[in-house]
Amino acid sequence: MTVASETTSVLVAIINFGIGNFGSVSNMVRRVGGTPSEVTWPSELKDAQAIILPGVGSFDAGVGTMREHGLERPLSDRILMAGVPVLGICLGMQIMAERSEEGALPGLGWLPGSVIRFRTNQDGETIRVPHIGWNAVTKQQPSPLLEGIEDGSEFYFVHSYHLDNADTSALVGVTSYGLDFPSVIQKGRIFGTQFHPEKSQIWGEKLFRNFLAVAQHA
Amino acid sequence: MAGGRLVKTRQFSSPHYIGDPVNTIHIFNTLRAEEIFLLDIRATVEGRDPDYGLLAQQARFVSVPFGYGGGIRTLDQVRRVLAAGCEKVVVNSAATDPAFVTAAARLTGSQAIVVSVDVRRDPDGMARPYVRSGSHALNESATTFARRMVDAGAGELLLHSIDRDGSMQGYDVPLVQEVATAVSVPVIAVGGARTRDDLAAVIKQGGAQAAAAGALFFYQKATNRNVLVNYPELHIRRSLMR
Numbered sequence: 001m002t003v004a005s006e007t008t009s010v011l012v013a014i015i016n017f018g019i020g021n022f023g024s025v026s027n028m029v030r031r032v033g034g035t036p037s038e039v040t041w042p043s044e045l046k047d048a049q050a051i052i053l054p055g056v057g058s059f060d061a062g063v064g065t066m067r068e069h070g071l072e073r074p075l076s077d078r079i080l081m082a083g084v085p086v087l088g089i090c091l092g093m094q095i096m097a098e099r100s101e102e103g104a105l106p107g108l109g110w111l112p113g114s115v116i117r118f119r120t121n122q123d124g125e126t127i128r129v130p131h132i133g134w135n136a137v138t139k140q141q142p143s144p145l146l147e148g149i150e151d152g153s154e155f156y157f158v159h160s161y162h163l164d165n166a167d168t169s170a171l172v173g174v175t176s177y178g179l180d181f182p183s184v185i186q187k188g189r190i191f192g193t194q195f196h197p198e199k200s201q202i203w204g205e206k207l208f209r210n211f212l213a214v215a216q217h218a
Numbered sequence: 219m220a221g222g223r224l225v226k227t228r229q230f231s232s233p234h235y236i237g238d239p240v241n242t243i244h245i246f247n248t249l250r251a252e253e254i255f256l257l258d259i260r261a262t263v264e265g266r267d268p269d270y271g272l273l274a275q276q277a278r279f280v281s282v283p284f285g286y287g288g289g290i291r292t293l294d295q296v297r298r299v300l301a302a303g304c305e306k307v308v309v310n311s312a313a314t315d316p317a318f319v320t321a322a323a324r325l326t327g328s329q330a331i332v333v334s335v336d337v338r339r340d341p342d343g344m345a346r347p348y349v350r351s352g353s354h355a356l357n358e359s360a361t362t363f364a365r366r367m368v369d370a371g372a373g374e375l376l377l378h379s380i381d382r383d384g385s386m387q388g389y390d391v392p393l394v395q396e397v398a399t400a401v402s403v404p405v406i407a408v409g410g411a412r413t414r415d416d417l418a419a420v421i422k423q424g425g426a427q428a429a430a431a432g433a434l435f436f437y438q439k440a441t442n443r444n445v446l447v448n449y450p451e452l453h454i455r456r457s458l459m460r
Contacts, residue, residue, distance in 0.1 A: 023277045023303030031281075056300060058327050091327070128427065130329040130373045132404045134252055156283055158305065158329045160373075199283045199305060201250055 010212045013039040013048035015071065015092075017062045021198065025054045025089070028198040032209045042074040048084060050215035051075065055090025055196070059103030059115070059161075063095045072108065080110065085189040085214045087145075090159055093185060093192030102161050110190055113166040113182075121178030130160040135183075137173040137195070143186045145193075146172060147210050153203045155183070155195035162194060189214065219288070220260045222269070226432050227259065228384035230336070230352035236436050236445055243276050243284075246435070249449040253283040255308065255376070255430065257334075259351050261289025262311045268295060270302050277303020287334060287376075296322050300330060308376060310334040311349040314356070316370035323371030332406075333372040335364050337393060338380040345393050352380045360393065361400045368401045375405045376430070382410030384433050386440035389416055394424030406430050412440050414450050418458040 012034045014025050026036035029052070039045055055062075066072055078084040088096045097107045100115035107115070118129045134154040139146060155175075162181040173184030175194070185192040191211065197204035219225065224242050225233035236242060239256065246254050256276070261268065266289050273286055286299050287308025299307050307326070312318050313333045323331045336348045337360045345360035356363060364375055377397050379390040389410045398405045404427035407420045411431035420429045438446040450458070 021300065021303065021305065023274065023301065024280075024305070027278055027303070028281065056305075056326060056330060058324070126402070128402055128404055130403065132329065132374060133428065158283070160327075160329060196283070196305070199281065201281050204281065 010034045010049050010215045011047050012036050012050045012052060012212070012215075013045055014052045014054055015066065015075070016040040017054070017057055018065045021054055021056050021196075024196075024198040025052055028205065028208050029212075032205060032212055034208075034212050039071075040069060042070050045071075045074055045078065048078065050212060051079065051084055051086040053086065053088040053092030053095065054198075055088070055092040055094075057091060059091065059094060059100040059107075060105045062091050063103065063105050063107060066095070067105075076108070076110070079190065083189050085211065086110075086191065087211050088190075088192040089198070090194060090196060093194060094161060094163065096190065096192060097163055100161060111163075111166070111185060111187055111192060112170065113163050115161045116164045117161050118178065125178075127178035130158060131177045132158045134200075135175045135177060135195075137175055137183050139173055140168075140171045143172040143184065143191075144214050145184065145186060145191050145207060145210050147213075149203050149206055149210075155193070155197065155200040155203060157183075157195045159194060163192075219256060219258045222272075225259075226384055226436050230259070230380050230383055232384075233259075234384075234443070237447075239272065240275055242447060244279060245447045246449060247280045247282060249447075250452070251282055251435075251449050252455075253285070253428070253430075254280065255285040255287065255306075257286075257308065258288025262291075263351055263353070265289070268299055268302075270298055273299060273302035273304055285332060287332070291318075293321055293325055296325060296331075300326060306330050306332050306374070308332045308334050309372075310336060311354075313367055313370075313372075314349055316366055319367060319370040319372055323373065328371050328373035328403075331372050332374045332376050333364075333367040334376040334378055335360055335367070335397065336378045336380055337390075339390075339393075345396065348380060361396055364397045364401050368403050372403065374403055375401065377405050377407050377426070379409030385410055386412040386433050386437075388412050389420040389424060389429070391420060391424040394420055394426050398425035398427075404428065408432070414454065414458055417450075417455075421459070 175183035285306035407426035
């Protein structure tokens with residue numbers, strides 16, 4: 001296993017929502033040379049150079065746990081004020097939007113747009129939900145997150161909801177499942193993927209490497 | 219898997235030793251399998267918990283989606299299996315209580331809850347669901363059971379033909395057609411794949427969203443069951459699906 005020397009020192013806070021894939025995400029962080037640290041409470045955040053919101057569970061459970069643990073304010077201080085880069089994965093990206101059909105609680109509002117459920121395709125026919133499987137990501141504009149990743153590379157998706165009405169200036173990648181939806185988002189140093197890069201083999205690993213490089217070049 | 223050893227069954231019995239589970243999972247990960255499921259076929263019958271240590275071990279190197287099934291009967295087990303680094307939990311015997319499926323889906327989101335619909339055909343041809351490693355029949359059709367599981371919150375179905383398991387005689391395509399048409403969630407067909415063309419056929423003709431296989435990926439060929447772990451490369455999978 002090769003460790004990229006330029007990213008060895010990045011301390012990556014992985015936010016614990018109570019249920020989730022901390023294991024897979026932290027293994028991937030370690031594989032690309034970062035140091036993962038599980039964060040449940042604000043005091044554990046202090047040295048984080050990069051933050052990951054992982055994505056398993058439901059919208060209200062995720063955003064609710066985050067607020068109950070008093071994490072919303074310290075996270076927004078670091079991300080919006082101090083510019084610590086954040087990567088939201090799947091649900092972790094969705095909770096950064098303004099709201100979701102899946103839940104009653106408001107989202108964090110760091111990304112424009114709301115989250116809606118898959119219902120019908122472009123022709124109005126019902127589609128199978130959840131969307132599960134490997135699908136291509138078509139690049140919309142350059143982003144450090146997709147640096148060196150071929151256009152049309154496939155990533156692993158598993159979700160019933162997707163981001164809608166995303167600001168086109170933030171739209172980095174789209175994927176088609178019945179209809180086109182945003183699959184990669186970037187607004188400044190806020191990044192989000194609807195797919196699971198920690199489960200997307202070589203391109204997922206490359207995406208993590210890119211994210212840590214962003215943190216490195218603060 | 220049975221007793222910590224990776225095995226391949228025929229019609230859910232006569233387990234044949236394949237190898238060490240962690241080594242074999244490692245090979246499939248290296249071959250870039252699209253998804254890996256590990257099913258402990260003795261856990262429920264023996265009343266054992268999942269082997270969380272083994273699951274955590276695979277999570278350290280597996281970079282593709284990983285699902286675990288076997289012995290799942292409590293929400294705490296579901297939580298611990300995901301915490302160990304699995305994306306999906308497969309439920310079969312415990313799904314006879316749909317409220318359990320509902321509670322599990324509420325905890326994890328339905329995308330993480332896969333119900334294994336294990337089917338054996340009655341002598342008159344009716345497709346009947348079974349639980350407890352194929353040993354207990356349920357008093358309804360496979361399609362009715364599948365629909366009930368989806369209504370309860372299952373996000374995906376593993377549609378497992380017991381009759382075809384390990385037979386390498388081809389998938390039960392009509393069974394897949396019947397169930398896939400009846401439900402609104404993805405169906406993974408498993409049981410019977412003989413050739414790589416069968417994988418494409420069960421998706422194209424059967425309407426499955428995914429094709430899974432055991433024997434096809436474990437053995438050299440149907441007529442010569444030497445263990446030779448194999449998996450079609452991406453360009454081959456693409457050309458099969460054309």
